Amino acid sequence: MVFIRIKAMINAGRQICIGNREAFCLTAQGLMSDSLCRNLYKGSIMDEPSAFSDYSHEQLVILVARNKDRHAFHHLFDYFAPRIKSYLLNFNMSDQKAEDLTQEVMITLWQKADKFDPQKARISTWLFRVARNKYIDKVRQQKYPEVNADDHIASMIAPEKTDQNLKEQQDQGRIKMAMAALNDEQRKVIELSFFKELSHSQIAAETNLPLGTVKSRIRMAFQALREELGDYR
């Protein structure tokens, strides 16, 4: 019964979404879950920024990809730009440099949003990777080869389709709890890795620890974080 009602709503959406919206709706129907399609259909009527607070980040990226929707893009910008800049500022760079790189990351999102597949990746992970690689490219002036092309990110697992916003808040809580559950020594090596981009031998020098100890601490910390965040994919 519920299923029939949702189907009816999608059909209604398809009838309303004619002209330049049609391809998007058809794509949405093909690509996305019923509930997501219904939400996007709702969004196409309520074309105002406040409507976007109900959407997950992944859904907003789809709106950017399909419709070049600037309200959706602004919403993503408001959330991610201050966090990407905060991440970049860890690497001893000027405020201006961090601004410039953040801007480049957000422009990459606009340009490549259509390469992003919400079934396979989370947008925050995709943006993290872009920010990391931009920093390495522009500041360290090295390449950072990736395992896959960004348009076929293989083997990633789909995020849950329900209660996306709630889930995002929970994920934030979970990484904080998972980090808090590490002992001080393990947390330190993870922070030096991710927030300072230090190599194993640099961490050993920084902490006055033997290299082997640094490696085993990173391994144990990673193992513990993976267990805590096991179904976070």
Next chain:
Amino acid sequence: MKTHGIIPDEWIVSYASGALSEAHALVVATHCHFHPALQQKLIDAENIGALLMESRPPVKVSSHMFDDIISKIDDLPNEVKQPSNDNGLPFPLAEYLNHKSLDQLNWRMMGPGLSQVRLWTGPNDERLWLLKAKGGAKIPSHDHSGLELTLVLQGSYHVGKDQYGPGLLEIADDETKNHTPLIDAGEDCICLVVTEAPIKIHSLLGRLAQPFIGL
């Protein structure tokens, strides 16, 4: 704890965090290309990085940044996707070589049955190479000062009783003495190698030849 020929987790974390050099990142990414389980670990590690980024205290961005971005994206040309050709190589390496095939590279003879292409030289004498050895060749016995990563792309070799075939990675460091890889008979063995410092070859002839072959 150690799995033969598979990179340990601390390297996956360092790759995900951005802590590796260009050469090490290429070797790790190419190695992961062969192993879906490593790709999943890498995604887990990058998810951790993303969650850590998201949980940073948000900082103020300039009030005009969004408008600057909008004015820039209005002028952006449409991206033209280059047709990519991987030449049968793993994606990260194919991309790194600008989609040239191995035959199109500038191979230099190093000695009988041994040739190399140097791809990159980084800080601290770090060097990225492709090495090609004829089946049955013996690499001169040597010690290491610094870390050496060797990823097999084609063919295989032995060190002692350990065999390294396509997709497997050998890590050698200061403690690896008398390192004498023996190339298995058959097809040429091609490896992607990162060295940190010149290796120390034992034989007199090898030491005499070393400056010329550039190892």
